Amino acid sequence: xxxxxxxxxxxxxxxxxxxxxxxxxxxxxxxxxxxxxxxxxxxxxxxxxxxxxxxxxxxxxxxxxxxxxxxxxxxxxxxxxxxxxxxxxxxxxxxxxxxxxxxxxxxxxxxxxxxxxxxxxxxxxxxxxxxxxxxxxxxxxxxxxxxxxxxxxxxxxxxxxxxxxxxxxxxxxxxxxxxxxxxxxxxxxxxxxxxxxxxxxxxxxxxxxxxxxxxxxxxxxxxxxxxxxxxxxxxxxxxxxxxxxxxxxxxxxxxxxxxxxxxxxxxxxxxxxxxxxxxxxxxxxxxxxxxxxxxxxxxxxxxxxxxxxxxxxxxxxxxxxxxxxxxxxxxxxxxxxxxxxxxxxxxxxxxxxxxxxxxxxxxxxxxxxxxxxxxxxxxxxxxxxxxxxxxxxxxxxxxxxxxxxxxxxxxxxxxxxxxxxxxxxxxxxxxxxxxxxxxxxxxxxxxxxxxxxxxxxxxxxxxxxxxxxxxxxxxxxxxxxxxxxxxxxxxxxxxxxxxxxxxxxxxxxxxxxxxxxxxxxxxxxxxxxxxxxxxxxxxxxxxxxxxxxxxxxxxxxxxxxxxxxxxxxxxx
Numbered sequence: 001x002x003x004x005x006x007x008x009x010x011x012x013x014x015x016x017x018x019x020x021x022x023x024x025x026x027x028x029x030x031x032x033x034x035x036x037x038x039x040x041x042x043x044x045x046x047x048x049x050x051x052x053x054x055x056x057x058x059x060x061x062x063x064x065x066x067x068x069x070x071x072x073x074x075x076x077x078x079x080x081x082x083x084x085x086x087x088x089x090x091x092x093x094x095x096x097x098x099x100x101x102x103x104x105x106x107x108x109x110x111x112x113x114x115x116x117x118x119x120x121x122x123x124x125x126x127x128x129x130x131x132x133x134x135x136x137x138x139x140x141x142x143x144x145x146x147x148x149x150x151x152x153x154x155x156x157x158x159x160x161x162x163x164x165x166x167x168x169x170x171x172x173x174x175x176x177x178x179x180x181x182x183x184x185x186x187x188x189x190x191x192x193x194x195x196x197x198x199x200x201x202x203x204x205x206x207x208x209x210x211x212x213x214x215x216x217x218x219x220x221x222x223x224x225x226x227x228x229x230x231x232x233x234x235x236x237x238x239x240x241x242x243x244x245x246x247x248x249x250x251x252x253x254x255x256x257x258x259x260x261x262x263x264x265x266x267x268x269x270x271x272x273x274x275x276x277x278x279x280x281x282x283x284x285x286x287x288x289x290x291x292x293x294x295x296x297x298x299x300x301x302x303x304x305x306x307x308x309x310x311x312x313x314x315x316x317x318x319x320x321x322x323x324x325x326x327x328x329x330x331x332x333x334x335x336x337x338x339x340x341x342x343x344x345x346x347x348x349x350x351x352x353x354x355x356x357x358x359x360x361x362x363x364x365x366x367x368x369x370x371x372x373x374x375x376x377x378x379x380x381x382x383x384x385x386x387x388x389x390x391x392x393x394x395x396x397x398x399x400x401x402x403x404x405x406x407x408x409x410x411x412x413x414x415x416x417x418x419x420x421x422x423x424x425x426x427x428x429x430x431x432x433x434x435x436x437x438x439x440x441x442x443x444x445x446x447x448x449x450x451x452x453x454x455x456x457x458x459x460x461x462x463x464x465x466x467x468x469x470x471x472x473x474x475x476x477x478x479x480x481x482x483x484x485x486x487x488x489x490x491x492x493x494x495x496x497x498x499x500x501x502x503x504x505x506x507x508x509x510x511x512x513x514x515x516x517x518x519x520x521x522x523x524x525x526x527x528x529x530x531x532x533x534x535x536x537x538x539x540x541x542x543x544x545x546x547x548x549x550x551x552x553x554x555x556x557x558x559x560x561x562x563x564x565x566x567x568x569x570x571x572x
Contacts, residue, residue: 058270058272058273058274058569059274060272060273060274060275060569060570061273061274061275061276061277061570062273062275062276062277062297062552062565062568062570063277063279063295063296063297064085064276064277064278064279064296064297064298064299064565065279065281065287065290065291065296065298065299066082066085066086066258066278066279066280066281066299066300067082067280067281067282067284067287067299067300067301068080068082068280068282069082069255069258069280070082070083070086070087070252070258070278071083072233072237072238073086073087073090073237073238073239073241073249073252074087074211074221074233074236074237074241075087075088075091075206075207075208075209076148076149076162076165076207076208076209077156077161077162077224077231077233077237078206078207079163079164079207081561084206084562085278085300085563086258086260086278087206087209087241087243088206088209088245088562088563088564089245089246089247089260089276089564089565089566090132090209090241090243090245090247090248090249090260091206091209091210091211091241091243091244091245092107092108092209092210092243092244092245093107093108093203093204093205093206093208093209093210094107094108094109094112094123094142094200094203094208094210095107095109095112095200095201095203095204096204097204097472097558097560097562099556099558099564099567100556100557100558100559101559102323102375102376102470102472102473102559102560103473104200104201104204104472104473106126107126107204108125108126108129108137108142108210108244109123109124109125109126109188110124110125110126111123111124112200114512116512117195117512118192118195118196118199118512119178119191119192119193119194119195120189120190120191121189121190121191121192121199121200122183122187122188122189123142123187123188123189123190123200124186124187125137125138125139125142125186125187125188126267127186128267129244129267130244130265130267131211131212131214131215131242131243131244132212132242132243132244132248132249132263133212133214133215133242134265135212135213135214135215137210137244138182138185138186139182139183139184139185139186139187139188140182140185140213141210141212141213142180142182142188142210143180143181143182143188144213144216145208145210145211145213145216146177146180146190147180148211148213148216148221148222149162149165149169149177149208150169150171150175150177151222152165152171152222152224153222153223153224155224155225155226155231156222156224157171157172158226158231160230160231161224161231162207163207164205164207164208165207168198168202168205174193175193176192176193176194176196176199177190177192177193178191178192178193179191194510195510195511195512196476196509196510197474197475197476197508197509197510197511197514197517198472198474198476198477198509201472201473201474202472202474204472205471205472206562209243209245210243210244211236211241211242211243212242212243214242215236215240215241215242216236216242218236218240219234219235219236219239219240220234220235220236221234221236221237222234224237244266244267245263245266245566246262246263246266246268246269246270246271246564246566247260247261247262247263247271247276247565247566248260248261248262248263250275255280256279256280257277257278257279257280258277258278258280259275259276259277260275260276260277260278261274261275261276262274262275262276266566269566269567270566271565271566271568272554272566272567272568272569272570273565273568273569273570276565279296281296281299284299284301284302284303284416287299288302288306288310291310291315291547291549292313294549297548297549297551297552297570298546298547298548298549298552298555299546299547300544300546300547300561301416301418301544301545301546302317302545302546302547303416303421304361304362304421304545307319307362307545307547310547314549314550315547315548315549315550316547316548316549316550316552316555317545317546317547318545318546318547318548318555318557319362319363319364319543319544319545319557320543320544320545320546320557320558320559320561321375321543321559322364322365322366322373322541322542322543322544322559323373323375323469323470323541323559323560324373324418324419324467324468324469324470324541324542324544325368325371325372325373325419325467325468325478325538325539325540325541326368326419326420326426326465326466326467326538326539326540326541326542327368327371327465327466327467327468327482327536327537327538327539328347328351328430328463328464328465328536328537328539329456329461329463329464329465329466329489329490329536329537330344330347330462330463330490330491330535330536330537331456331459331461331462331463331464331489331490331491331494332462332491332494332495333459333491333493333494334408334459334460334461334462334491335407335408335462335463336494337402337405337407337462338462338463338491339494339495340400340402341531341532341533341534342396342397342399342400342402343396343397343400343402343405344534344535344537345386345393345396345531345534346392346393346394346396346397346400346402346405346437347393347407347434347439347463347537348386348534348537349386349387349388349389349390349392349393349396350388350390350393350433350434350436350437350439351388351430351433351434351537351539352388352429352433353367353368353385353388353539353540354367354388355388355429356426356429356430356539356540357539357540359429360421360422360425360426360429361421361540361542362421362542362543362545363543364542364543365540365541365542365543366540366541367385367539367540368538368539368540368541369383369384369385369529369538370383370525370528370529370538371478371479371482371525371528371536371538372470372475372478372479372525373470373541375473375559376470376473376474376475376478377473377474377475377514377517377518377521378475378508378517378518378520378521378522378524378525379475379521379522379525380521380522380523380525380526382522382526383525383526383529386529386537390433390436390437393437394437394438397437397438397439403438404438404440405438405439405440406439406440406441406442407434407439407440407441407442407462407463408442408444408461408462408463409427409430409431409434409441409442409443409444409462409463409464410444410445410446410452410455410456410461410462410463410464410465411423411424411426411427411443411444411445411464411465412445412446412447412448412452412453412465413445413446413447413448413452414447414448414449414450415447415448415449415452417467418467418469418542418544418561419467419468419469419540419541419542419544420465420467420542421542423465424445426465427443427445427465431443444461452464456489457489459487459489459491466489468481468482469544469560469561470560471560472560475508475518475521476505476508476509479505479508479521479524479525479528480505480509482536483501483502483505483528483535484502484505485502486498490535490536492535495533495535497532497533501527501528501533501535504520504523504524504527505524507520508520508521508524544561546561546563548568551570551571551572552568552569552570553568553569553570553571554567554568554569555567555568
């Protein structure tokens with residue numbers, strides 16, 4: 001998910017069976033993706049040559065150390081950050097994200113306009129754009145893509161295949177998407193079935209990159225099939241991804257290197273390097289060693305404990321603005337003791353979050369007061385942080401008749417996340433705080449991809465650590481990810497306010513007026529954090545980093561971990 005990010009419903013492994021020898025990867029799990037690691041030397045590029053950094057200026061090659069192999073090169077069927085890191089260079093969307101920020105900006109659409117009821121959206125399109133196969137980009141191509149997304153076979157509608165579309169639009173009856181019409185050659189009109197605050201910003205997500213209709217047809221793009229525990233992807237997804245972006249797909253050797261080449265016919269500023277290589281290096285320590293050896297130019301999410309030493313070695317550690325949340329979830333389905341709001345309040349008051357942020361998280365991390373960062377519309381600046389108060393925690397537990405409270409606290413192993421660089425240390429800090437309030441803590445640790453995500457999603461964990469890096473600047477992208485539906489990981493169906501919560505989320509999303517919608521989300525955030533509700537315990541926002549070598553210029557770090565590498569240049 002996204003360094004996408006941990007999705008509350010997506011822990012299932014997706015097998016990239018359509019890619020030759022491609023290894024298993026998961027949606028934003030933080031796993032190494034199973035791709036082949038290097039031994040510090042140059043890896044083969046699949047064509048008999050070598051894939052090593054070289055050149056200067058526009059003829060240079062930029063080599064980026066990726067944690068795992070892409071699951072597919074068709075972004076529609078992707079949901080993991082390593083895939084999107086690659087496809088984002090190949091494809092563009094109608095709606096983009098401002099460089100270095102989170103605001104929506106025009107990309108392939110030059111603007112957009114909504115009808116008064118929020119159901120009809122008009123998109124004037126950028127002129128002079130061609131796909132990598134030479135086909136023109138126009139309104140017919142836009143509508144072809146919308147129809148292609150909606151017209152999926154049974155395998156394509158599987159949540160593990162089209163995760164984002166299933167969540168954002170839905171298939172069949174009740175789908176958000178209704179129709180797309182080419183009003184004229186360069187104007188597309190999209191109709192949706194209900195007003196929603198997520199549209200059209202949702203179109204900025206990497207899954208909605210616009211493909212060449214000719215290539216989609218020629219290479220049977222929708223011919224996805226279930227195969228074993230995963231999917232067999234058609235030729236389009238494995239060998240012929242065709243977008244309008246600054247880089248074109250060249251090759252993938254199946255294990256070590258994804259190679260893209262500059263699109264010299266790109267309609268905007270041409271890429272600053274001739275070739276872009278994603279080298280699959282599964283181990284974070286190995287990625288650091290390769291950067292220091294000069295065999296790669298950069299990698300994502302360096303461990304915060306390494307930042308100072310990396311910079312001392314002449315590298316550039318670019319620290320992104322936090323656009324994430326680490327939280328401690330309470331699930332009364334797993335432990336009915338948590339149905340009592342006094343117990344939940346006590347658990348929150350007993351955590352010294354200021355010390356947690358100071359001691360366990362990187363510089364720039366902040367204490368969270370609600371389930372979204374302050375850059376998202378709907379953030380409520382009037383919500384005060386729950387104070388650290390051990391005596392109050394003890395008093396609340398006594399009032400609840402739980403002075404001898406015992407609770408299972410889950411934490412993950414074999415993972416590092418942008419919002420949770422060291423899960424063990426964070427667990428230890430909270431455990432110590434709770435024990436100081438007289439709470440007995442039973443530790444439950446499970447590998448991230450070996451039972452942790454599955455167990456938390458199945459409501460087996462009473463209290464557990466998770467987080468989220470936002471896909472887009474939308475309150476719904478945070479709150480609905482956590483609390484929508486009867487089977488969400490917070491177990492809200494066990495609370496007497498469950499129906500009110502669900503209605504409030506739906507009402508806020510359906511409000512077409514932006515100012516009114518923002519106000520509804522502010523009210524909802526206050527409710528969620530009120531002593532009567534307090535569904536969970538937001539802990540912190542952390543700034544993730546990306547590191548590049550000293551001779552790399554032009555990288556614009558993205559809070560969404562959605563960097564565009566076309567701005568990169570290499571110097572001596």
